[in-house]
Amino acid sequence: MECDVLVIGAGAAGLTVASGAAQMGARVVLLERGEMGGDCLNYGCVPSKALLAAASRAQAMRDAGGFGIAGVEPQIDHAAVMDHVADAIAAIAPHDSQERFEGLGVTVIRAHGTFTGPRTVRAGGQDISARRIVIAAGAAPLVPPIPGLDTVPYLTNETLFALRDRPDHLLILGGGPVGLEMAQAHRRLGARVTVIEAERAMGREDPDMAAGVLERLRAEGVEIAEGARAARVVGGEGAIRVEAEDGRSFEGSHLLVALGRRPNIDGLGLEAAGIETGKGAIKVDARLRTSNRRVYAIGDINGGLQFTHVAGYEGGVVLRSILFGLPAMARRDHIPRVTYTDPELAHVGLTEVEARAANGDRLEVVTAPYARNDRAIATRQTTGQIKLMVVKGRPVGATILGAEAGELVAPWSLALSKRLKLSDISGMVLPYPTLSELGKAASGTYFSPRLFDNPWVKRVVRAVQRLLP
Template identity: 40%
Template sequence: MSKHFDAIIIGAGQAGPSLAGRLTAAGKTVALIERKLFGGTCVNTGCMPTKAMVASAYAIHTARRGAEYGMVTGAVSVDFARVMARKEKVRLDARSGVESWLKSMKNCTVFEGHARFESPTEVRVGDQLISGDEIFINTGGRAAVPDFPGVDEVPYLTNTSVMDLSELPEHLVIIGGSYIGLEFAQMFRRFGSEVTVIEKAQRLIGREDPDVSDAIRDILEKEGVHIRLSAECIRFARHKDGVAAGVDCTSGAPEVIGSHVLLATGRRPNTDDLGLDKAGVKTDARGNIEVDDFLRSSVPHIFAMGDCNGRGAFTHTAYNDFEIVAANLLDNDPRRVTDRIPTYALYIDPPLGRAGMTESDARKSGRKLMIGTRPMTRVGRAVEKGETQGFIKVLVDADTEEILGASILGTGGDEAIQSILDVMYAKRPYTTITRAVHIHPTVSELIPTVFGDLSPA
């Protein structure tokens, strides 16, 4: 006989625990199921541990530049074991915090094991069968392993296993020149590895505008990261020094020999082993659970939040999924997925903060545009810090004065972008920013200036 709950939450990633907190506070009984690590991708293999490593890489890089700031030091060496130990403490503290919170939550029963649907209302966890009036799937995603020739014949790393390295790679070959790959490329280069990035496309991070892509390539190459683009035939073979990665680029050596290979070629949702067919839940061709604007699946009482629904692949979108579900179910507040503005960051140094449309997308929309730009060399705060790489770019609809998008590649760009984003959410014209007084000396103080220098494009 199954035990019944008001709600079942499958997965303790970013959205699940917070929803459990709201539901139990509303007096509902909740079963939360986690099969492996509490906290999901962000806590265990994503944001928190990787940004801890980025912070170590930044400190090491700054120390090497000490003479520029008047600091006299000897040669800077890297204790990779201590870097990884620091990372490990960050993620273990966060993981245990989520687990302790859930297990101490009143009216919340935690099950540890693999959840599989038996029917639209029943879920089996090991030998236990439970049922729920509403079910929320928050199972996240995992690294996608492409079917490259030879990939099954060589050892390779993913964004998960690279977190458990015990030795610094002599030469890290990264397959994939997008967000995950580039963050690892710069940090491991700063730790002392030789690094080569192999990308099939003609430029890095093809989702971004060409000027952003080119500037990021320049930043990485100045630090000694090797970039191989237009890799038409990526393949692998064992080599006495590690792994041989075939490239077949239009120029350069036909293969790269690395001690380690990291596959950073995207992610896939964790939906293929949930028994969704028994629940009648539909998925798309990529395995994402199809949801409506309120995150309901094809079965009205079953919802999907976070990476498994294909509506955003970030911690902040997963948390917003929780907010949307809670607002509709508990607050009589009809929030929608389509209310949110795309925004994210790339955490190389300096970081890229992004909001809204790219210039390419804005031009495709057929709108009459005005564009403002400012190199970071003309931002006082960046000059004072000695971190002048990058630029600010803003896009405005010339007819409505609506802010369409912004890119800030530069020191503090991930923070400065927020002020633009808030005005976009407020649906105010760009003149709201041009008339604002920002604090000096900051990166943000130049944002009104950039908007004040708009030109037709």
């Protein structure tokens, strides 16, 4: 079989390339050994956000008192909650289905692919030759060799959403975004939850902003043990104990391993294609090409940022290269990330620490609190703030803690992508009352001292007033 573009993996990255290339006239073959839609649809973004939505409804019933409505403890049917999760997956699945892509003209082969040469892959008993090959095989849950872990039943994001019964006490290894999202969701749905983090929970994020998330989770009853590196796991079904290096011990009924993901490079036959790897991932250049210039690697498998939106973005970059021969290169400075806890924590660009290290005294940090936003006050969502990192009038980073932070970070991703100035943001006219006004308020905070505390501005205004008829 011969084609123009061979795509290995039908997750977000692979589907972006396959659909775009096919619709623009290329002959495309798509290989997928597992579920169409990949991790995001089946085990990641979609089911986790559906579970978080159910948990949010439960918590709203408890917290209704502030609105003059009697708060009540919700009656939760965990199996029905998981049915809701399954419904969300099923509703989106047709968009990623084999039938849809075959309708676009893609040849879909549901089999594992292995390189047999620089331009050839064997899959499903067929040898496929392609002008360009895109590896988008994704990643799998990272399960480290903790002594005893292989002797007890444990969950990962690939098995968590199959639970029909609520865990009595969920232990979570890992205090990153996935661990904390699932911690809050399960706590709000009635489980006891303990998060066990080897270093600092949300260690990648701005410490001041991350503290707001951790404070809320602890207030809701989630135990978060930081500096607790797991040394051993013992027990069996329904009774698992994690022992930390410092002597602390944590007991629960279920164990979720949420310690990151490892690229799926095994079994691809990369050596036969002359494709180099490093640090457990496929090496790529700025154009996302491997050491074999006819082969690209996009999404989680190249060791970069492991987000669905990054996978889709990289798919678009590769399409420009393989279809039009354009020297398209991937950027990283405008890529946002969001932790979907309540409150949400969103970020794009440089953190305050990174921006200060890169810019020194040129950096200005401005903030605007949710507590001064009229919509936040009306909806009792006043926890949080927006923090902007600004250099010579241009934002270089934005961090948002609070309600709908994932939505509010979008214009800042655009600002960094297009290198806009804060004056462009402050010049927007926004509907009132909305949370989106927070961004404009932060921009106003930057300009206020320059306008209102500047004696030269006041002198000019007075002079103009004397001259005006």
